[in-house]
Each structure stands twice: as C-alpha cells, then as structure tokens.
Amino acid sequence: MSADGARHLVVMGVAGSGKTTVARLLAGRLGWVSAEADEFHSAANIAKMAAGTPLTDEDRWPWLRAIRSWLDEQEAAGRRAVVTCSALKRAYRDILAGPKRDVTFVHLTGSAELIAARMEHRTGHFMPPSLLPSQFQTLEALGADEDGIAVDISGTPEEIADEVIDRLGLRQG
Template sequence: MGPSGVGKTTIAKMLATRLGWDFAEADEFHPQANIDKMSKGIPLEDDDRWPWLRLLRDWISGEQGKGRDAVVTCSALKRSYRDVLREAGSSVRFLELTADPALIEDRLSRRTGHYMPPSLLTSQFQTLEPLGGDENGTRVSVELTPDEIVEAALRALGLADRAAEAPAAAQN
C-alpha cells in the first residue's frame, strides 16, 4: 500500500515470486470511469473508490476460498479503505511503502505508460493515513533497495519461513 510511485507493483511482484503466491494489480480492477477521471488529473473521491475496493475484496475472498494466497497492490490510503479489504478475512496483511514525497515526485516524473499523472501525488499524500499500530502489517521505507525492502517485509510480516519453503521454480 501507499501512494502512486512508491514501488507497489515492483515490490509486490518480487514478494509474490519469493512466496510462490499469485499476484494481482489493483489498478486493473478500477472501472473505466475511475481511470478516465485520474487520467484527466482529477483525484478520486471515496464514492469512486468504494466499488473498486469491494471488487478487490471479493477477488481476495475468492482466492482464499480456493485455498490460494496472493500478493495484491493497492494504494489503500485510508484506514476505512483497508477496513473494506480486511473484510476478505483475517489473513489480510498490509505492507506500507513509505517515502519522502520529493523522491516519489521524481520517480513519477520519469514514469511512462501509467494513467496516474504526477499532479495527483499531492492529493494522495494528503489522503494517506499511515498504517496504524493496531493494523496487521508493517511499514518499510523505499529508500532501501528492492531486495532489502522485500527482505524487511518478509521478516516483519512473519513470512520469511514461507518464502524459504516456496518452490525453487517460483523464486526464479
């Protein structure tokens, strides 16, 4: 979780590979109306996000119902958004990727092929409610290397042993 540009997709794919779990990109669950709005530089409002979050929650529940674990990217900027995702079950854990806004602004200025313009970054940081100490998850700075972020996340989330047990083919 975290604002656009913190590296959610990169880290989530690495975690999914290390754990041998499925991967899902929450951006792919957005309805076209949300994508159009963001593409025009208009921040999403809560009413735009609720259907998207419920769809994502239902996908997570479906995966759990099939006995599959997954790593999912999602901004999950507010606790209330995370509350919707937690409705999928007690195994939902969060990894908040933290960064100085200037670092993320620099990253976004160089990113191509994404509908989220850098102009919306300020609104994302204004909306962000950091992961609370009573929420199941951890926070890791993106000032580390991607490998260091993944290692820190696996340890903090209690998944290091699961990653070590993952099939070797999944880790390649």
Template sequence: MSIHVVVMGVAGCGKSTVAEAIRDQLGFVMAEGDDFHPKANIDKMSAGIPLTDEDRWPWLRVINTWMVAREALGQNTVVSSSALKRSYRDLLRENVDVFFVHLAGSQELIYSRLAARKDHFMPPSLLASQFATLQPLEADENGVVVSVEGTIDEVVSQAVDAVKAYQARKAEAPAAAQVKTAA
C-alpha cells in the same frame, strides 16, 4: 488458512514491484490493484482528477471479493492497492485476514520516481492529493511499514522478510492452540 497481503502506499512508491517480488519469491497469487479500476476511474486519474471515496468503494469491494474467493480456494494472495485510508483498509479486510505492507517515503523521493515512470495513467500532479489522503497504518492494524528510501533490492528484501515473519506467526498460532487443547 491462507495469507493475504496488500502492498499499499501512494502512487510511485513501488507497490507493483514489491507485490511481484512476493509473488515470485513466495509463490503467492498476485493481482494488480489498478486492473480492478473501472474505466471511469482510469479516465478520471488520467485527466489529473483525484478519485473520491465514491469512486474508490466499488474498486475496493472488487479487490476484497477477489481475496475472499482466493481464501475459499486456499490460495495465498498479494495485491497492490493504495489503501490510503483506514476505512479503505477496513473494507479490504472484510471476511478475510489481511497483512498490509505499507511502502512509505518522502513526497520528494516518490515524486521523482513517479515523474520518471513511462506509460502509466497516474500523473505526478496527483501525488500531493494522495499524500493528503494517506492515513498511515495504526498500531491495531495488521501490517508493517517498509521505507522506500533504500535500493529496490533493500525494499523488496524487507517486505518479503516481513511477509515471511507474518506467515511464520500464523503457522505457529494453530499449533499453539492445538497444544493448549491437548493439555
């Protein structure tokens, strides 16, 4: 069974950087969630207009379909996606087991990082709407919260370690089931 990781959080929290590190260090197939947005969504965000649920549903469905297809190929994946609401995460995990890495930090810190970014369609003015929409991971959701308050190396290390631990738990589960069956 494959591992599917969604690195989630508001714009500017470091999703792409962490997803790239998981790809590079663990050999996962990576997709940049922003690449799945239709042009209309990019145009809307570029104009400083927050996306609605209706804008997001088709985008999230495409990401889910991509992960399900990689599951059929036996590939481990990592995707960067805001996944701000529980309902969005529910859609992302349809027909595939997903481990969420929620990159969390203060609005002030993330705003300063977002304001320093160059050549990205997401203006810092939309950050407040993302924080207003954000529903943190709930206790029954498969995932971990990683603080972005430290250095990028610290954040990456915590995220990669969490994915490795999840991978180890998943590897142990079938072995434990086989032992019970043999007994």
C-alpha cells in the same frame, strides 16, 4: 502482526512508491498469486485520474469491494495472495481486510520528493504526478491496531522485499 499466518498481503502506499515492483517480487519469492489494483478500476475511474482529477470515496468503494472479492476468491481456492492497492484511508483498509481480518498490510513509505522524482521517470501509467499531493493529503498511516508494517522505500526493491519477508516471518516458496 500475523507473521507466517498471513493469508494475504496488500502492498499499499501512494502512487509511485513501488507497490507493483515490490508486490511482484514478494509474489515470486513466496510462490503466491498476485494482482495489481489498477486492474480493478472502472474505465471511468481511469479516465478521471488520467485527466488529473482525484477519485472520491464514492468512486473508490466499488473498486475496493472488487479487490476484496478477488481476495475472497483466492481464499476459497486455498491460495495466498499479494495485491497492490493505495489503501490510503483506514476505511479503505477495513474493506480490504474483510470480516476475517485475513490481510496484512505492507505500507511502502518515502518522502514526497523521492516519490515525485520516481513518478517523473515512469512511463505508460495513467496516474499523473500532479495527483501525488492529493494522495499524501488523503493518506492515513497504519493504526496500531491494524495488522501491518511500514517499510521505507529508500533501498532497492529486492532489499525492500527481503525486509518484508524477514519482518513478517514469511517462508519463501
């Protein structure tokens, strides 16, 4: 774990796990820039998911490279960043981590039942709850050699953000 040396955080997990909410809290508390991975999806990817069709790896590669490019831009500008991304597979996280391995992953974990219930109450998002099972099937837990932590989502978003900051030894801005 990089602790306060982490240049960037990727808040990861299946759809509905609270990535956006937690990432916004972290960015605000730390004074870091932030981005939402959904902003990097092509119109074709969004249409595919909205129609209930899971993305393939081929759909995801350009999206992941775009997120990594954004992280590189933040690095070049001397900024620390928080970005959300499902990052379900190790291969996806390897792209996001980049050659310098300057990313710490924050995996938001919870039961399928809890996350499905949250998704049922969410409005205005293109990802339908019907795709949640495919996300859990694709999900590969963080490996022991990956820079990151897993955080249970049963607490409030504020408690989750506090836990991330404490466990990673980050200084609030």
